Amino acid sequence: MSYPNTTETMNLLQELVSIPSPTGNTNEVITYVEKFLQELQVDTYRNRKGGLIATLPGVATSKHRMLTAHVDTLGAMVKEIKPSGRLKLDLIGGFKYNSIEGEYCEIETSSGRRFTGTILMHQTSVHVYKDAGKAERSQDNMEVRIDEVVKNAEDVRNLGIEVGDFVSFSPRVELTPSGFIKSRHLDDKASVAILLQLIKHFKLNDIELPYTTHFLISNNEEIGYGGNSNITPETVEYLAVDMGAMGDGQSTDEYTVSICVKDASGPYHYGLRKSLVKLAEEHNIDYKLDIYPYYGSDASAAIRSGHDIVHGLIGPGIDSSHAFERTHQSSIENTAKLLHHYVLSEMIR
Incomplete structure (x- = not known):
């Protein structure tokens, strides 16, 4: 049994996380995905929200499957241009200011002009502010230092920067010799890379699917309504394909595929969960069952x-979800294998 090439998936993921795509400003990455699929001669169309739907025909057309992963990421908008020439931010998505400090x-x-900057505490300098370490990491205290000669708000506006402009965070992506990928925005571009490679594998190997299957690359998941x-x-x-959340009390790790049994929205379908577990066990796929307490998905x-x-x-x-994230190639591989067998399996009813 052959599976999608994990090395290719990791390289594709590196490219995806390097494309800025905060929720609300995802056209560039959607266009990248669209071209990837069009080169494979996969039928695609965009919905009015800007997401992308790809379809692979199957033997059965009366019953369909849909798989989804999202390309939108955490980010921010310019909330205010300060008299100092620095920017106040308003966050997009569920994360804390401390996770983007520095x-x-x-x-x-x-x-369409782009300018670089650094996100800092207003009270960063320990030589000036005695409360530099204790001050609250909040909208009032965090600001963007722009890498341009700006001394006041007028200088900033002369660059074309205005309230409502999107701010994306540097991914700082790195692939390590030990098989890890560490980067921002692995949520959920890791899953997008897996789905794209899965589609490529099916197309290049002329693998016939039992059911017509749609792949939704959604672009509003981080604000709750992408799928x-x-x-x-x-x-x-x-089936939503999204990150497995790790932390105290969780069974999910960086090496297996995580099967979510329940999140903040409630339990996932029991029959489908059991079917996924059965497929993992039949094909020697390493998995963990888990509950994500503060989580919701496109599903x-x-x-x-x-x-x-x-x-x-x-x-x-x-x-380290919604911060500086990391996963291992074995988790990518196990997820791809389970998806491969799932898409080729019989429906549960």
Whole structure:
């Protein structure tokens, strides 16, 4: 049994995380994915929200599957241009200011110009501020230092920077000799890379799928509604592919595929979960079952929007989610293997 090439997946992931795509400004990365799929002669279309749907025809057309992963990432917008020429931020997505302190960033203006900067505490200098270590990491105290000669708000506006401009964070991606990839935005570009390589594997090897299968590359997941539409009436099973959350009390790790049994939205479909576990055990795929306490997925968004579907959630284990993340190639590989067998399996009903 052959599977998608993990090295190629890791290289593709490195390219994906290097494309800025905070929620609300994802056209560049969607275009990249679109071209990747078009070169494979896969049928695609964009929905009105800017997401991308790809379809592989299957033997059965009366029942469909849908798999989804999201390319939108955490980010920010310019909230205010300060008199000092620095920028106040408003966050996009669920994360804390301390996770971006000291990070390099890029500001994109509405005209498409891009400027670099650094996200810092206003009270950074320990030689000046005695509370530098204790001051709250908050919107009031954090700011962007722009890498341009700006001495006041007027100088900043003369560059074309304005309230509402998007701010993306440097991924600082690195592949290590020991098989790790560490980077921002592995949530959820790791899963996107896995799905793209899976589609490529099916196409290049002329593998026939038992059911027509749609792949939604969503672009609004981080704000809660990326995968709640464009689900065909024939869709029976809907599987979100997103990061497995790690931490105290969690069983998920960086080396296995995580199968989520419950998150903040409630339990995932019991029958689909058991089917995924059975496939993993039959094919010697390393997996962990887990509950993510502060988490929601595109699948839970689809359920909330009223779709009558069987929903599930799996993904690679990601350390330090919504901060400086890391996973291992073995987790990528185990996730790809489970997805491979799942897409080729019979539906649970």
